[in-house]
Amino acid sequence: MISAFTGTQIRAAEQPLLDAGEGAVLMQRAAYGLANAVVRELRSEGRRLYGSSVTVLAGKGNNGGDGLFAAATLARRGMRTTAVLTAGSAHPDALAAFRAAGGRVHVLDEDNAEELAVLIAGDDVVIDAILGTGARGGLRGSAAELVAALEELRPGLVVACDTPSGVDADTGEVHWPVLTARLTVAFGGIKAGLMADPGEGCAGRVILVPIGIEENLPAPALRRFSAPDLAAVLPDPGRRAQKYTRGVLGVVAGSGRYTGAAAICVQAASAAGTGMVRYLGPEVVARQVLARTPEAIWEPAEPGRVQAWLLGPGLDGVERLQRARDVLASASSAGQPAVVDAGALELLPERCPPNWILTPHAGELAALLGRGEVRVTREDVESRTVHFARLAAEHTGAVVLLKGATTVVASPSGTVFSQSDGNPWMSTAGSGDVLGGIVGALAAAYAESGLDDHGPFAALGIAPDERWAAVAAVGASIHGMAGSAASRGGPLTASGIARAVPDVFRFLGEYRAG
Numbered sequence: 001m002i003s004a005f006t007g008t009q010i011r012a013a014e015q016p017l018l019d020a021g022e023g024a025v026l027m028q029r030a031a032y033g034l035a036n037a038v039v040r041e042l043r044s045e046g047r048r049l050y051g052s053s054v055t056v057l058a059g060k061g062n063n064g065g066d067g068l069f070a071a072a073t074l075a076r077r078g079m080r081t082t083a084v085l086t087a088g089s090a091h092p093d094a095l096a097a098f099r100a101a102g103g104r105v106h107v108l109d110e111d112n113a114e115e116l117a118v119l120i121a122g123d124d125v126v127i128d129a130i131l132g133t134g135a136r137g138g139l140r141g142s143a144a145e146l147v148a149a150l151e152e153l154r155p156g157l158v159v160a161c162d163t164p165s166g167v168d169a170d171t172g173e174v175h176w177p178v179l180t181a182r183l184t185v186a187f188g189g190i191k192a193g194l195m196a197d198p199g200e201g202c203a204g205r206v207i208l209v210p211i212g213i214e215e216n217l218p219a220p221a222l223r224r225f226s227a228p229d230l231a232a233v234l235p236d237p238g239r240r241a242q243k244y245t246r247g248v249l250g251v252v253a254g255s256g257r258y259t260g261a262a263a264i265c266v267q268a269a270s271a272a273g274t275g276m277v278r279y280l281g282p283e284v285v286a287r288q289v290l291a292r293t294p295e296a297i298w299e300p301a302e303p304g305r306v307q308a309w310l311l312g313p314g315l316d317g318v319e320r321l322q323r324a325r326d327v328l329a330s331a332s333s334a335g336q337p338a339v340v341d342a343g344a345l346e347l348l349p350e351r352c353p354p355n356w357i358l359t360p361h362a363g364e365l366a367a368l369l370g371r372g373e374v375r376v377t378r379e380d381v382e383s384r385t386v387h388f389a390r391l392a393a394e395h396t397g398a399v400v401l402l403k404g405a406t407t408v409v410a411s412p413s414g415t416v417f418s419q420s421d422g423n424p425w426m427s428t429a430g431s432g433d434v435l436g437g438i439v440g441a442l443a444a445a446y447a448e449s450g451l452d453d454h455g456p457f458a459a460l461g462i463a464p465d466e467r468w469a470a471v472a473a474v475g476a477s478i479h480g481m482a483g484s485a486a487s488r489g490g491p492l493t494a495s496g497i498a499r500a501v502p503d504v505f506r507f508l509g510e511y512r513a514g
């Protein structure tokens, strides 16, 4: 699993080493890692180090110190180096080392921000070392002016030191302006704010440089499944499998007005390896569902046994909503997992069972929180995704999967997962219905096979009360990967995402085999 930590957690892990007088050593390791990352990045672009230019934007704290020491190393390796001191002063030893290595120094003041921005934009590399984990809020005054001007000028390779300045390391909240990085080099642990929107959008690729504090780190604030983790947990039918042991999903979706949503989510559930889908809905919709997925079973009356439910995509009309309400009530008393999306989110009881997975987008999450008297807008949710997903999980008692470029999943126990495997082409009609189908299929499979302490989630160190959130995160990741496979850099349709799902399973299966 990829782990991420809050700035506070990282600082606490550093403290014993600082107390032991190791602060300078930690900074040297960080700076060395940063310099090496810049070198690798330039070389990967086929560029020579010698004669290339780099400017470090250095704040007055240790983040600036890291940047200045790294730039000193780059100067010694033949790069033309400049430092812009954004706060007048800088880490004394680092600045001395930078000067000794031949670096040029400018001091940012009230009058020269525009001029310096133009100068810096011509450089091959810009290192953003203004603010790190010691930041309170975002850039201010001339530093904000400089960064805003530079962002407009689209500078060369921007490398963020530990975190892009202005991104809250704990939450991913962004205080604009921020210099969007192509690469962020994180020290000791990846900051949670680099794995949540909107912060992740400013960080580019994130790499981790160990500095020797890792043993002191507590349980991560946020985790992410990587491909090997997904391969390890994906349901494996096994030799004696039959359709009922693979998990049966009941789907309450679609209406006379929105027939496509039902067809797409059933198609996706089927593609994600569910043993069987039972569709509960009117005949007019069922015809479309079956035309696309003839393997599904239409249940006009009382349905046969299911292991999990998916409710909500395209749901509309008084009668349909009442049906969904009844199914939710029976799922609750039977202890069945339910994936609740779109129209069905309005039907939730005040407290949900912990094996229910809600899949709102930001607007739906704002509405959901509004029911609990938390007045927020869609924009508020988008600017503090982890915070509000967590709050909704706490209020409802269910797992909350907040859809977005980075999908955040919060469990009622407080654990957070985040996945970012998709691409912007996936913001298309029906994409959310595919996600519902995939998560529903996984919920049915895991409900049947169990999420006990002998299973693959436990082997990854995921605690019992975090496992349904983990299931949702796995679903989000498969959805993103299928979207990337379907897009390959171009437009896609929701049906195309669903069709690509088996390929993702195959890819991950090969991972497991090899």
Ligand SMILES: NC(=O)C1=CN([C@@H]2O[C@H](COP(=O)(O)OP(=O)(O)OC[C@H]3O[C@@H](n4cnc5c(N)ncnc54)[C@H](OP(=O)(O)O)[C@@H]3O)[C@@H](O)[C@H]2O)[C@@H](O)CC1
Pocket (backbone or CB within 6 Å): 014, 018, 023, 026, 027, 030, 059, 060, 061, 062, 063, 064, 066, 130, 131, 132, 133, 134, 135, 136, 137, 138, 139, 140, 161, 162, 163, 187, 211
């Ligand atoms: N600890 C360690 O041993 C190691 C730490 N490492 C590195 O140190 C970084 C943390 O360093 P840090 O604690 O010095 O804070 P940093 O992020 O540089 O803050 C800058 C200073 O600016 C100020 N300031 C705050 N907000 C502001 C704002 N909005 N606008 C303007 N100014 C603002 C505030 O000073 P104040 O205003 O409180 O006087 C603060 O002191 C960490 O990210 C990593 O890169 C690594 O080298 C490994 C070893």
Ligand SMILES: [K+]
Pocket (backbone or CB within 6 Å): 063, 128, 129, 130, 131, 132, 160, 161, 162, 163, 164, 165
């Ligand atoms: K920074």
